[in-house]
Amino acid sequence: MIMVTTQELMQMALGLVEMQDIPGDSAIYHPGENIRKVLFGIDISTAELAMAKQLGFDAVIAHHPPQTSAIPAWQVYLRHIDFLVQAGVPREAAEAAVKPRAEAMAAAYQSANHEHYSSIARLLDMPFLNIHCPLDELGRRIMQKTVDDCLAVNSQATLGDVVEALNALPEFAEAHTQIQIAMGEAEAPAGRVVVAHGALTNGGYAVANAYFTHGIPTVLYIHIPYSDLQRLRAEKKGQLIVTGHISSDLVGINPFVQKMRAAGLEVTTISGIR
Incomplete structure (x- = not known):
């Protein structure tokens, strides 16, 4: 019977797109190990974390970052610059199109209650992570x-x-x-x-x-x-x-669900994932 850690779940997703590092819009909020039963939804709130604990899941995965998470998600918006340049847009024009909004996102990051979700996951002792950019x-x-x-x-x-x-x-x-x-x-x-x-x-x-x-x-x-x-x-x-x-x-999420199940994990999907 396969059991994995939250880090191994993250690496499984990163490997689908040859990413080496966890991007700014993805994170492990409460690490865990001996994971076999996973609850996976596009959007996860504290209610779903409590439900997962009650139903006996070993870990919860969200796709979207929790709204008040302690991660610099705005950094991933800068990827638009690379995509624009690859398409032939001059770098100066690409940066002008992207950086103002990225700066606004960075400013908003300063006002977030960064410990909200991670503190609740710790209190419940429910391993919790979100995986966004790799699947997108x-x-x-x-x-x-x-x-x-x-x-x-x-x-x-x-x-x-x-x-x-x-x-x-x-x-x-x-x-x-x-x-x-x-x-x-x-x-x-x-x-x-x-x-x-x-x-x-x-x-x-x-x-x-x-x-x-x-x-x-x-x-x-x-x-x-x-x-x-x-x-x-x-x-x-x-x-x-x-x-x-x-x-x-779902175009990017479904192959990850299939990969987890192929590895022997029991994956239950909610919140938009069928």
Whole structure:
């Protein structure tokens, strides 16, 4: 019978995307060992920690960072700079699009009650961790490959063709929400498509605008604030596909669940994970 530690669970996720270090939006809040029964949800609160203790789980994994956790999640937002540069955006323009919001996130970090979740996990003696960026990065790679494969078969693929290719992924085929072409027409050529995911959260207006301004015709976000969408629509610089938050998260989460189960762990899923 396999038993693992919280560190080994984290390393299992990091290994899926060849990450060496735990990123700023992921952490082990209360370490544990001899773990066999895992409760895994996209969002975990103190209520779920108490429930897990009552039901006899050995550890709890959240996908999203707890809102008041003592981790510098904002650092992961800077990954947008790397993605922009890789797409051909000049570094100076990429930094201008990303750093102001990252600085705002860093300022907000100073006001958080950093010990809230970890103190409750300690009191319950319930091993607790969250794994965000590694699984989002895995999802980004899967979605980007799906889009690239579609365009490789047909360089004139339309936005509708790209959506159809993404809908072949089970996470989207079974989703409560539908992929939206938020900007552009289904019959319009997609051109180059960048999946802007895996950097804590969406890049809003500034990141999408940087892509559009520097020759990327189509951006894919998993979600976007409506105010940013309105501003982008008013400027009409590019095309935007929005895939939906939870279904997109599941693209990276499900392979991790499968890996844990294949290793012999008993994984119960809640809070958006089926």
